[in-house]
Structures are given as structure tokens and as C-alpha cells.
Amino acid sequence: DVKVTQSSRYLVKRTGEKVFLECVQDMDHENMFWYRQDPGLGLRLIYFSYDVKMKEKGDIPEGYSVSREKKERFSLILESASTNQTSMYLCASSPRVGTGSTGANVLTFGAGSRLTVL
Amino acid sequence: AQSVSQHNHHVILSEAASLELGCNYSYGGTVNLFWYVQYPGQHLQLLLKYFSGDPLVKGIKGFEAEFIKSKFSFNLRKPSVQWSDTAEYFCAVNEDSNSGYALNFGKGTSLLVTP
Numbered sequence: 001d002v003k004v005t006q007s008s009r010y011l012v013k014r015t016g017e018k019v020f021l022e023c024v025q026d027m028d029h030e031n032m033f034w035y036r037q038d039p040g041l042g043l044r045l046i047y048f049s050y051d052v053k054m055k056e057k058g059d060i061p062e063g064y065s066v067s068r069e070k071k072e073r074f075s076l077i078l079e080s081a082s083t084n085q086t087s088m089y090l091c092a093s094s095p096r097v098g099t100g101s102t103g104a105n106v107l108t109f110g111a112g113s114r115l116t117v118l
Numbered sequence: 119a120q121s122v123s124q125h126n127h128h129v130i131l132s133e134a135a136s137l138e139l140g141c142n143y144s145y146g147g148t149v150n151l152f153w154y155v156q157y158p159g160q161h162l163q164l165l166l167k168y169f170s171g172d173p174l175v176k177g178i179k180g181f182e183a184e185f186i187k188s189k190f191s192f193n194l195r196k197p198s199v200q201w202s203d204t205a206e207y208f209c210a211v212n213e214d215s216n217s218g219y220a221l222n223f224g225k226g227t228s229l230l231v232t233p
Binding site for chain 1: 124127160162212220
């Protein structure tokens, strides 16, 4: 089975702390993503990566950074956590496929990391 | 701006009722369309997808969706819901291009099915 593993299911941090959220996939996927999920707002894309050491900003990158040193691992970093970053963070991965009829880019999600910043 | 709209935020149905959840998008080019489901306490999982061909696609657990290009819509349907369909449903879109790796999600629809 395809697996995306997020190392922490629940975290509680204090304002100003540096927070690392780790995500590992075992499917040899090229693309990896970080979303945050908030009630009434759906999923919003923070960052994504389509190759090792490559990263692209999503819709809400402010206050976050990412690291992709190895193909299977994609880390989300909150340099200085704030209360408005309290959320559920979802990691996902997908294979790189061509365009046209094979262009369906199906994301596989991890179980999520629920972060509370006090 | 490109967007995905889900019209119903909260839906309550009785078992055996029919379901239709609306989804519209505002992309101008060729798109890939998805419905994901998140059961209580579980991770997001793919319900069905459309990328070409027959605009009526069938997914898991008796769900289906119809792509109507002229209406920019991809509505989800199920003829008879069960209590176990209680979940949050998300419509998602990406452009069919080399840069279109990420999915753009709607805000979700929370479905409660009552016995």
C-alpha cells in the first residue's frame, strides 16, 4: 500500500518556538506537498516540491519554510510559531506523470499533524 | 483568480436519501478533477477522479460524478446514502499542464447522514 507517514499526530508548542513537521513517503514519488486544513477554509497549499532540493510556494507560504534533502522526505518548518498557525497540517505525495490522458495527478495524503500553538 | 467552489457547506440527509454535492471551478484550460473524502478521524482519501473520456465517472462506495464542461461543474452524486457516508467531502482541481502538480481544493462539504 502507498504510504505517507507524518511523524507527529499531535503537537503542542509555545509561541515563538521553532517547529518541525516531518513527512516521509515510501512510494518513490517525485512530488510532495504541505497543506493546512482549517474548518470552513478547506485545504490550502503551503509549499510543494517536485524534486529533491526544489520547492515552490503555494497559496499561503508566509511564516513557513520547507526542506527536501531526500526524495522521500519533505519537512515543514515554522521558524517562530504563532497562534494563528494552530491547524491541522497535511502532507501528500504524487508521482510525476505526463500531461494529457495520463496527467491525473492523484495525491496520497498522510494522516495529518494537529498543531496547537499556545 | 482560479478557484473551486463547493456550494453546500453542511448537508444533513436521512439514510436512503439521494445526494448531490455541487462543485464549480473557474479554470480556463484543460483540468483534472477529483473528489476526496475524509471520514471522521481518518485521512483524506480519493473518492473518484476525472481526467478525460466519459464525463460520468464512478468511484468507490457507489459514488459517481459528472463533468459538465460548459458549466465548469463536477457534481458528486449517490442515489442512496448510508450512515457510513457521514464525512467531509472535498472537490479539487488541477490544470493539466507540467506545472499543475498541486491540487486546488474547495472549502469542503460536511455531510451528516442520520439513521
